[in-house]
Amino acid sequence: MPSMSDTGSEAVAGVGRLSALLLLLLTLLCSPVSANFREREKQIIDEIIGPANYDKRIRPAGANDTGPAVVHINIMIRNVQTISDVKMEYSIQITFREQWKDQRLTFDNMQGRIQYLTLTETEMVWMPDLFFKNEKEGHFHNIILPNLYIRIYPDGGVLYSIRISLTLSCPMNLKLFPLDRQQCQLLMASYGWTTEDLVFLWKDVEPVQVTKNLHLPRFTLEKFITDYCNSKTNTGEYSCLLVALIFKREFSYYLIQYYIPCCMLVIVSWVSFWLDQNAVPARVALGVTTLLTMSTQTSSINQSLPPVSYTKAIDVWTGVCLTFVFGALLEFALVNYASRSDKHREKLKEKLKEQKKQWEMEHAAALEAALQEAGEDGHTFGMPAPPPRPRRLMDLLVAKTKPLVSRHNGGMGGDKSRPCEIHLAAPRQNCCRTWLSKFPTRSKRIDVISRITFPIVFAFFNMAYWSTYLFTEEEEDGPK
Helix, strand or coil: CCCHHHHHHHHHHHHHHHHHHHHHHHHHHHHHHHHHHHHHHHHHHHHHCCCCCCCCCCCCCCHHHCCCEEEEEEEEEEEEEEEECCCCEEEEEEEEEEEEECHHHCCCCCCCCCCCEEECCHHHCCCCCEEECCEEEEEECCCCCCCEEEEECCCCEEEEEEEEEEEEECCCCCCCCCCCEEEEEEEEEECCCCCCCEEEEECCCCCEEECCCCCCCCEEEEEEEEEECCEEECCEEECEEEEEEEEEECHHHHHHHHHHHHHHHHHHHHHHHHCCCCCHHHHHHHHHHHHHHHHHHHHHHHHCCCCCCCCCHHHHHHHHHHHHHHHHHHHHHHHHHHHHHHHHHHHHHHHHHHHHHHHHHHHHHHHHHHHHHHHHHCCCCCCCCCCCCCCCHHHHHHHHCCCEECCCCCCCCCCCEECCCCCCCCCCCCHHHHHHCCCCCHHHHHHHHHHHHHHHHHHHHHHHHHHHHHCCCCCCCCCC
């Protein structure tokens, strides 16, 4: 009779064999199903796009099998690489998606087991003939494999997605540069199918997506605008989509690189007003150096911009700063001329003083000789009479005025007469003239006036400049 331990061992062994049998059965059942599932996908692809059932040269039928095929578009902006002001173009990388329905591609989804079929070859199905109207250069990405796919859904829906890098033209209006906003467009249109056969529409939800970590070195993407731009030609009307990207230029870069250096050069040119007028080498070197530096700065700015027929905001700034620097150099030329004129006047005054002194000495000698002759002859009749001394204006007025007779002590004849006294009002003194009179020479006065005039005029220019260009609303034309 078997023991209890042998009975337990047999039971455990039986359970193990039963589990292994069930696992083997499940494996045998699932493997054919999985193999049949993948085989079914291959059969569906062969059925719906086989040469006998599908011709990719024929476009899908539209509504009621008579209307145009409708293709919904949406794009995702992955990166904006460069925005060139000189070439007026920008480079962008996008994920481009198209969706449409082709009833010839419907299939059985095996009770929801097949959500969609994925293809990696675009030559197998019909594709819209879309092209980018403002494209200069473009290429697909093929590393490691071509970055594209086609999904076919059970209801006949088709999704085409591909990654593209494009260089597109972007006409710019640089009147407010560098305080401007630029609108760069992306135009997509049908090349051969007219609107009677093919119509492009923006996707209803999120037609344009922008990656979160989008970073531009000198611009900020403010917003985007989607619109339609159907074009009519001699061969018909073609469907067209437009997305306008609004870029705002970052001003901090230009403030540091352009505006502050120019302002510093203008201020440095004013240092010559505080130097001595006789320091000709120092003032000439300072003026010429600042002028050449300002010219070099202006040339470097113009090299980074395209030649345009209108005046830009940066042109106004550099032009006025260059004028101030040139004006400081001309001011020294005027000071130098005034200094030489003052020296010439001083020489004339000294010469006149010397002539007067010599004349007085000669006159004194002649007078002394005449007195000696008169002493020898014993009379003074031969002494020449000295020239009459000119009388002052007040003396002449007092002499020509009739005396006024006082009526004191009765009677008019016995009173002493007194001359008439005329009191003239003192002329008003101009504060500016009084202040300028502290500086004896004209050259010094020109320097002092320039020290005040140049900064004040430059401050007024800054107020006018920034109030004009910072608060001027740029005309935003709608997409064309």
